[in-house]
Amino acid sequence: xxxxxxxxxxxxxxxxxxxxxxxxxxxxxxxLYWYRQSLGQGxxxxxxxxxxxxxxxSGLPSDRFSAERTGGSVSTLTIQRTQQxxxxxxxxxxxxxxxxxxxxxxxxxxxxxL
Amino acid sequence: xxxxxxxxxxxxxxxxxxxxxxxxYSSSVSVYLFWYVQYPNQGLQLxxxxxxxSTLVKGINGFEAEFNKSQTSFHLRKPSVHISDTAEYFCAxxxxxxxxxxxxxxxxxxxxxxx
Numbered sequence: 001x002x003x004x005x006x007x008x009x010x011x012x013x014x015x016x017x018x019x020x021x022x023x024x025x026x027x028x029x030x031x032l033y034w035y036r037q038s039l040g041q042g043x044x045x046x047x048x049x050x051x052x053x054x055x056x057x058s059g060l061p062s063d064r065f066s067a068e069r070t071g072g073s074v075s076t077l078t079i080q081r082t083q084q085x086x087x088x089x090x091x092x093x094x095x096x097x098x099x100x101x102x103x104x105x106x107x108x109x110x111x112x113x114l
Numbered sequence: 115x116x117x118x119x120x121x122x123x124x125x126x127x128x129x130x131x132x133x134x135x136x137x138x139y140s141s142s143v144s145v146y147l148f149w150y151v152q153y154p155n156q157g158l159q160l161x162x163x164x165x166x167x168s169t170l171v172k173g174i175n176g177f178e179a180e181f182n183k184s185q186t187s188f189h190l191r192k193p194s195v196h197i198s199d200t201a202e203y204f205c206a207x208x209x210x211x212x213x214x215x216x217x218x219x220x221x222x223x224x225x226x227x228x229x
Binding site: 042043050059093100 | 150159165214216217
């Protein structure tokens, strides 16, 4: 079946602009995660959604970052007023609702802020 | 809170030679342990996991890892590598009791297999 998909695969933007990154999880997966992979910080957790519960936003680096998940499926990560340090690969993962969940990762969106 | 240290940022190795990638973690709570692999321009793929039980776990592509609680380590091994094992490998942990299983990753180890 289809895996996790992300769009766009690459995004180049100018400093100060807003960007939206999209994630389509595996059908039926109730949990969805965003991670960021950057040269300086490595791989770091950003936010987690589980069903209709309030998201765990503990990893968001600043209030410029926000995410939503509509209808328990597609998720959008929004970065407002982008800065050069936001340049990174943004990875999305989804998992089924079990006690332990294997996370299935998408290919990522490479964001470059000029 | 947890932290993960991968002691080697790069490991060059000849084809058909063994390889060991070292991972140590620090945590005040019990954790699950994972190794993920990332091939060039791809997402992460789970290699293996330790949840409970036998401390020696076997994964895909001939990899195995051993959980050592006293040394808080989870080293990854493969007895004979192939060119196709060239990739970046990430060790990760998650808090057993926390909701969500969010992962804390190490810095990664780049493995370059030479012919």
